[in-house]
Amino acid sequence: MKKIREYKNIFIILGITVLMFLFLYKFAGINVLPHLGDAKGYVNTVNEASAKEVLELKEGDIYKQTIVATRDEVAGFNIRFGTYGEQVHGKLRVSFSDIASGNVYESTELDCEAIVDNQYHLFVLNPVITDGKDQQYEISIEVLNLEEGEKLALFASDKDVYKDGMLTYNGEQVSETDIACQISGTFGFMLKWYWLASIVILVGFVVFSFITFVKKCKLEFVYLTLGITFGIIYILCFPPYTAPDEGTHISTTYAFASEFLGEESLSPKSGTVIYRRTDADVDAGQQVTSQKFQNLYQAIKHPSNDLERNFERGNKLDVPFTCYLPQIIGVVIGMLLKLSGFWTMYLGKLFAMLFFTTCIFFSIKLIPWGKMVIMAIGLLPMTLELATSYSYDCLLNGLCILFISYALYLIYQKDKAKWKDFVILGAIICIISPCKMFYFLIAGMLFLIPKEKYTSKKSYWLINTGMIVLGLAVLVVMRFQFFVEHMGTATQSVIDPVNVNYSISSILSDIPHSINVLFNTVIRNSEFYFNSLWGSHLGWFQVAIPNHIIVCFVLVIFTASVCSVREEQNIYTPNIQFRLVNLGLSLLMILGILAALWIGWTPITYQTIQGVQGRYFIPFLPMVFLSMRNKIFLLQKNIDRGLAAVLFGALTCTFLYIIPYIFQ
Template sequence: MEKKLNKAEGYRKLLKIVVTLLVLIGLLGMMYSDEVKPIAEQRMQYVKSEVKGKLLELKSGEILSQKVEMQSDSFETIEIMYQNFQGQETDVLTLGIEDAEGKIIGQWEMQLTNEVIDHQTEGIKVLQFNADETIHIKDREVYTLNLELSGFPEDRLYFYGTESLHDKANINGSENEQALAVNVLGGKAGGVRYFFFGIAVLTVFGMGIILVLLLRRESVEKIFVGSALVFGVIYMLVIPPYAVPDEQAHFVTAYNNSSEILGKETVKEGNQAVLQEREILSDPSGHYPTKERYIESMNGLLGKTYNHSGEPVLGGKVLDMPKISYAPQTLGITVARLLHFNGIQLFYMGRMFALITYVVITYWAIKIMPFAKMVLFVTALLPMSMQQAMSYSYDMLVNAIAFFMIAYFFHLIYKKERVENKDILIISVCTAIIAPIKVVYIVIIGLGILIPYQKFGTKVKKWTCAFILGLAGVIPTVITRIVSMADMIGGSQGNSELLGYEVYGGVYFLKHLGELPKIFIETAGEMTSYYVNTMIGKQLGWLEIEIPYLVIAGFLVLLLISAARKRGEKEMINMGSKVWIGILSGLCCILICFVLLISWTEVGEQVIAGVQGRYFLPVVPMIILLFRTKYIVVDEKFDRVIMMSTAILEIATVLSVLHIVLPR
């Protein structure tokens, strides 16, 4: 009888998994039919110009030249945007394309008939030159487009200008004020089908793993590993290279560290990193996710090597950060270079090492957390947490170590009977890593005050350990960051030059201390909602991928209820401890804002500039634990509901990103 019941229970669990996955497959199928399939019929747009500025006048007999840096290894169509044509139907416009050596790689003639000149794209008149077959070029090389109008002397063509291209147009040898608005198109974007199919397979496979782990009642930390790895890889694909804020600067810094390890050429020409792999997306436009970027990344991951010169290129300035900040990414890049991966595979290898590091550290954080494990689970899986976790940003390491430190302190406060030397060593190492990267988070070690002195043996030993932790944070910070910190406090002249305006600097508030409360109150009133939204992940990428409010509200609710006490849990945070945790959390938030106030905010501004919600992620678990109360008690099964809800919201986030990026 018992075997039959167990068998029936097994079938019920299997049915739940199958039904859930079928529903998910159905939703993905609808998205494919309604959105992906039509987009796959569109042309690939490799170079896109936004119409802006003055018109360019081309007279009959003149030649207009425009240099364009190609963003692919082939193209099929060139579109020239124009406002007006004053001429005859017999007039001819000739387009020739030359490479850097002056060799003509393509030439077309277009008779400007009424039918031709009436063609429009997105409401703008365009002259469309179509090649008979795909023209192969060198990716990231500069080519010159030459336009010549042949007609009567009084005939004119008025082209739109743009600020999207680096080089200005040239008419008969004279440089114009504007660049010519040009689009370079390829074939149909059929590759998005395969890209979406890959994302769909990963999503269904990942949800299947999570469902199995949930139904087998695995531990929270194991379910976290499954969830974080699956969704981390998916985020890695839907948020392409350089689409995370400042990722290009972080990447070239990690790459430079790898070059030092391998004994390769590092920096030159103003501290710019030397990149050996030409396929790397080193162009400034790489931060903007598009379907073309998706396809390019997919092809690169599958081993396609783009046409390039094979010569080293400069990839941007190396950041003055401790090398430990990028240790996982540097290791990933080094392994990829030793294995002779192409540039895109190399980039993703660094990201993968970052993700694995984040997952491993956070796994141990959740494992040792004595209670309220769901607080760490949800915080670590927020869309913004996941975006940073799979990127080259040092936020990955800061967030993971901060979560671990918080968990370890609570482990010492509420569970472990005696504090040992190895405990102090572990916390000291964490402090020594996190402080030089972002010194404001050293505030977290203040949780050690809550550890009863009896666990140390004596009060003297407790305060001696506190002194050791302080030194562990101060010494590496002074060694690696003292110059930059002094500049920031003194007025940050370098930052003023970078930003183009005078920043406050720390010295200013020594003379105008009374202005601080007003600025902080004004900032809190105006920006709190923005901080909460961006902390969760309302705006991903370079803050241009808007996730629906419903998804963000869902994550916020999960955060707030994640601290609820489970039946049987005896551990409670008393009021005195909550007050101290609140003080530490508030102090950390104030310090974050103060740093941006003196280093990023223009003198005279009453709202602090440059603060993003992701900066508060390391102390989110401390803030959420303040909502833990003995009056709200939930069943153990409630954890499964939170974890399942988190997975559903993650999928909603990923699909929202695709919904925004694919039509671009």
């Protein structure tokens, strides 16, 4: 009978997998395929800021601009015209040719009526050039006729900004200027990317369903499947530099990696971080767009492989290397293996994901109750984005959640707390303390461990108090400069350079005003904190995830928090002490975060605290939700596997909502 039930479940899983494949196939037809043939400019001779001049055209003029393709595919070219807001009548002959071979790929007569003022006009090549990388081409514009009294112009630069080409007018070279034109390409390769991501989800679903509903493995293994599956999806969907503040984190990681290898990490002149030239293959664009993925595709297909350390980008943060240890290991391996910039960069993201997934795996394994709460928080869209990035929030979130689970293991399950347990917990506190201030306060949970689990009452007070003092000491030592700078005098504001930031003395000297600032912050920013906690806007607040998807995640966490089965209540009986300690510590950490950014980031003229984001609350989020556990909602049957299925569905929907931003 058991075998029959297993086979039945397997057939159901395979049936759902087929339906998912058909859905993803149809989704591709509607949301992916229509955008693959769009030709978009990828080489700009003159960008928006440099297009300060116009070259007025008259009958008989011939302008020729040379331009070099940086990709294999050349699907067309664009020219930016100006009509001064009027419709123009006349004809132009526009051609596109290969300088080396003299082959003319396109020559067409353009009716001036089709030109839109201050816009690029696209000329499509047929057939498309497929081997154009590093080839030099010539764009020619000849004015055949132009209605008398009407004006038509080419946008141009006021200096020679495009060093790979030159401009000629009626056969004579024009120095110190280039006309605004582009080479365009399509994004056919992104169909392979889409199906790669889809296959990851389909395979992940089969494995998840099998271990969850057929083999009924423990919840930590269910999480492992989800964590790896959607960790890979987030690595695929969010390229380097697209996570919040990731550029600075990447620079800091690469600086530490260089130091580990005995190389100079910072430029003596500018103080910026020194990279290998090949690391410049990955551009620093912060938006999730098809252009970003096109650049990555070129970084894979045509890596520079130049290992010379002659490229500079970004600054190094004043934090210890331990904050970036997973990413540093990945980057160091990439450098030792002499991998290209692309693969080295993605090794750092991969090691970050593996580290975070390992932390959550052992967190779920250790925690005696509330396993689903840990799992759901570990799979939030915002959590996954940070877990697959270079941000030190990856390490911070993973270790804080692991600390909470370990503490609950000592409180409710282990018979005696041993010195090895406190060595592990102490190491975690030492690592997280200097990353962001005040998270060391989670060590206060250790006071919930029953005194009889220690060798003596004296040990109970010494160890637990010592753990908090240890965290504070590490914080002060590692961030001593910060405290010195902000203790009395105000520092220069980054947001508003004409003003200074709040300081500790300015906050304490005007208590009523400070209370008003704190009140305004809570009232005006609470919605933003809530949304940025769950991940309703990913990337640099660019990728919007609909509220009904976010609600699914919130409901799963809330349900897992308030409901319990009888086996769990035998382990943990809800009590006021547990709630007060956890909620009190959480409140202290929230106030600490607000205080740190109040004096470190907020100009003294502002009426709200700046720089605080909801993602800063993820490290202690389990403490808040675990405090909701009660005796009222007692379930007859464990629903964790059903909630895990809801999470899989919500995460898949999140992926589908990210797609339009990638293909825009």
